[in-house]
């Protein structure tokens with residue numbers, strides 16, 4: 001293939017979006033709109049695309065790849081003017097130039113590749129992409145002569161009634177040989193209606209030149225032609241891309257129970273035989289292994305990796321977290337900046353308090369650990385392999401739980417070691433119940449608490465019992481006179497609980 005350069009037009013203000021955010025930064029399935037055009041240029045084999053920025057250039061720049069060459073169009077005087085700005089990068093002996101609009105994200109790679117291939121195969125001077133729309137409103141219309149040759153493109157603002165009735169529209173991207181492109185750009189004049197320099201006006205100029213050839217390629221699907229100029233069009237584009245993403249996962253052997261309520265961003269990988277249940281959101285960069293179960297109502301945010309056969313259930317939110325094989329996170333948990341090693345069980349309502357208001361901190365949960373319901377893990381903190389946290393524990397910052405340690409309470413205190421607990425459990429005569437509790441993949445049964453976890457309740461009860469014992473010792477060495485009055489005092493106490501009318505007379509006397 002001959003040499004090809006690419007220019008991406010992204011300087012426009014996007015007034016119809018009614019937004020302070022530059023149009024090309026609005027997100028579609030986890031990525032800014034401009035990323036789709038950059039991908040298209042890359043898929044066409046262009047390593048260093050030229051990107052024309054203008055409105056909100058500083059905000060857009062961080063979204064560009066390192067290799068991109070950015071140029072600034074200081075005033076947005078039209079798409080033709082934007083290409084003129086990029087002129088200095090178009091080498092004198094450049095072959096052809098692919099021009100992409102940053103606001104047509106639905107274009108498929110295959111379509112753009114077809115446009116380029118046809119351009120070179122047919123020795124065209126300029127090749128444009130077209131579509132037939134039932135409602136062509138807002139798009140440039142394709143003008144053809146009696147023999148079907150393209151003679152130009154007319155923008156809606158400049159078109160008369162007959163031209164507006166044309167349903168063949170300009171999708172936007174075009175491929176043009178560099179020299180004729182530069183000559184045509186030098187020749188076009190600002191438009192009458194908008195006073196902008198239209199890129200599309202180069203087509204009629206080239207068509208008028210001797211020995212030139214204008215070629216057109218049709219999009220494979222009508223949805224590809226959608227240009228994003230308003231929020232309504234943005235919503236439609238999100239819908240189309242979302243559907244395409246879902247279809248590609250279904251194709252790869254993933255079960256998606258309810259595509260209508262499942263939102264999977266671009267750049268997510270999911271292994272075969274994984275089930276995604278309804279109302280689940282999976283964001284860019286997440287990677288899920290084989291045979292997992294995710295959702296319903298789960299949200300996996302950026303930086304999450306889930307190994308095979310893990311279960312992440314209802315209302316679980318994970319961010320920047322590595323989940324090991326066969327981990328269970330079934331209900332209402334938040335895990336951020338965490339590592340959860342294989343076969344750990346995360347109880348309902350577990351929270352990693354990873355943010356201290358300034359920085360984010362890490363939580364490490366070891367292999368086979370059992371995190372009791374409603375545990376709060378204040379990061380940075382580590383829960384060792386096989387360790388247990390009791391329901392409602394608050395494991396405080398840097399107070400790591402040792403391997404097999406059992407902690408309970410607020411703040412969590414080390415109570416026991418699971419090895420000791422297991423040993424006790426194995427002695428059937430002493431603790432027949434504990435033995436039943438302990439085994440199921442080495443985890444205590446969630447329904448029955450291990451002996452160790454019941455201890456604090458006992459301790460508290462014992463303390464309470466001791467306190468009244470002190471009072472008894474004070475009473476014992478009473479003098480004989482006191483003992484005589486004992487009967488009367490007891491009678492008094494009993495009487496106090498009765499209504500005044502039913503109190504014995506002796507009490508009435510003593511009151512006096």
Ligand code: UD1
Nearest residue numbers: 009010011012076077078079082102103139140170198227
């Ligand atoms: C453009 C086409 C129209 C086509 C439609 C397809 C022109 C004149 N018209 O219209 O034929 O049917 O796209 O969606 O090209 N931009 C700049 N600098 C500017 C103006 C625009 O970089 O001064 C960029 C925008 O950021 C955008 C792209 O060029 O990414 C297209 O501009 P836009 O204003 O959206 O053109 P449309 O009116 O949609």
Ligand code: MG
Nearest residue numbers: 103227228229
């Ligand atoms: Mg547009």
